[in-house]
Amino acid sequence: MSYSIVYSSRTGNTALLAQTIREALPAGDCLYFGAPDARALEADTIYVGFWTDNGTCDETISSFLQSVTGQKVFLFGTAGFGGAPAYFAQILQRVQQNLKDANVVGSYMCQGKMPEAVRSRYLAMEESPRRTAMLENFEQALSHPDAQDLARLKEAVAR
Numbered sequence: 388m389s390y391s392i393v394y395s396s397r398t399g400n401t402a403l404l405a406q407t408i409r410e411a412l413p414a415g416d417c418l419y420f421g422a423p424d425a426r427a428l429e430a431d432t433i434y435v436g437f438w439t440d441n442g443t444c445d446e447t448i449s450s451f452l453q454s455v456t457g458q459k460v461f462l463f464g465t466a467g468f469g470g471a472p473a474y475f476a477q478i479l480q481r482v483q484q485n486l487k488d489a490n491v492v493g494s495y496m497c498q499g500k501m502p503e504a505v506r507s508r509y510l511a512m513e514e515s516p517r518r519t520a521m522l523e524n525f526e527q528a529l530s531h532p533d534a535q536d537l538a539r540l541k542e543a544v545a546r
C-alpha cells in the first residue's frame with residue numbers, strides 16, 4: 388500500500404509529527420514526503436498534517452484537501468491550545484470539511500509550543516482570569532510535542 392505524507396509547519400511542531408509517521412511506516416511504500424503537492428495524490432493513503440491557524444488548517448492544506456478525490460486520508464495536527472479534547476475534535480471537523488469524498492481513516496492531534504512573541508502579547512494584556520489561563524496554557528505547550536505525544540501518534544497510525 389503506497390502512502391504520502393503531506394504537511395504544513397511554520398515552526399517545526401507538525402514537521403516533527405510528519406517525521407515520526409515517516410519513521411513508523413515502511414520506507415519503500417512512501418511516494419511523497421513534503422509540502423502540499425499534486426504528486427502526493429497518487430498514493431493509496433495520504434497522511435495530511437497541519438498547524439492550527441485560527442481554528443482550522445492553513446490555506447495550503449485546505450486547498451490540498453480539496454484536491455483529494457477519494458484516497459484514504461489520515462489527518463494529524465498540532466494546536467497551541469491543548470487542554471480540551473473537544474477543542475481538537477472541533478478543529479478536526481473543520482479541517483475535514485475540505486474533503487469532498489471524506490474517507491478519513493484516522494486522525495491525531497496534540498499540543499504544540501508557540502513562539503515567545505505570543506507570551507509577550509499575553510503579558511502585555513491587562514490582568515484577568517483569561518490572561519492567566521492563556522499564560523498557563525503557553526507554559527504547558529512549551530514541552531510539546533513530547534515523547535508521549537509522538538508515541539500516541541505512532542499508536543494512532545498503527546491502528
Ligand SMILES: Cc1cc2nc3c(=O)[nH]c(=O)nc-3n(C[C@H](O)[C@H](O)[C@H](O)COP(=O)(O)O)c2cc1C
Pocket residue numbers: 395396397398399400401402437438439440441442443465466467468469498499500501502
Ligand atoms: C497565525 C497563527 C494562528 C494560530 N491559531 C491558533 C488557533 O486558532 N488555535 C490554536 O490552538 N493554536 C493556534 N496557533 C498555534 C499553532 O497552531 C501551534 O503553535 C502549532 O503547533 C504550530 O505548528 P508548527 O510548529 O507546525 O507551525 C496559531 C499560531 C499562529 C502563528
